[in-house]
Amino acid sequence: MNSLEQRAKAFATQVHQNANQLRKYTNAPYIVHPAAVAELVRSVPHSPEMIAAAWLHDTVEDTQVTLDDIAQRFGTVVAGYVEMLTKISKGSDGNRDAKFNIDLQHTAQACPEAKTIKLADIIDNSRNIAELDPKFAATYLIEKQRQLSVLWQGDGSLYLMAEACILKGLADADIG
Structure with a gap:
């Protein structure tokens, strides 16, 4: 683990813990999710900045951390990735579908x-x-199936894995 990743992991762990954030349904410490995302990204061609952003991807959305905080601590490349991964819709933007489309x-x-x-x-x-x-x-x-339509430029093996997870979930829930 390089120092950028170590710093990102420590920071994400601390801010999610400070926000008393737990994983929905399991009540596990929230950091298990960024850890899983980082491991998946590590399994495909990646840069240190991508791994750092994987650890940090929910910090702006779910804690008091700002994109400026991320840029100052981890650089503009990491902050740019986090910005691209952060929802921009607001509560006033309408119903769930309207916000999803934004x-x-x-x-x-x-x-x-x-x-x-x-x-x-x-x-x-x-x-x-x-x-x-x-x-x-x-x-x-x-929604995730719809989201895949704009993610084809991401890693091909993760795309196929995401598609398979979604289809399995739909079948398991007897939806597909």
Whole structure:
């Protein structure tokens, strides 16, 4: 683990812990999710900045951390990836579908490296959603299926893995 990754891991662990954030459904410490995303990104061609961004991908969205904080601590490349991975919709932007469409357009503009991280995020979040929350799984997995349409520039093997996770979840929830 290089020093950029070590710093990103330590920072993400601390800020998610300070926010008392737990993993939905399992109540595990939230950092298990960024750790899984980082490991998936590590399994394909990657840069140190991509691994750091994988650790940090939810910090701006879920804690008090700002993109400026990320840029100052980890550089503009990492901050750029995190920005591309952070939802931009606001509560006032309408219903869930309207907000999803705003965020989908934002994701569509991301670079291939950020799209690779997003694919890893989808894989980890989709793995067992059908068994943990079958009712929500329908909405969530259909959204992720739509999101795949703008992620084809990410890593091909993660794309196929994400697609397989989504299809399995839909089948497990008896939706597909």
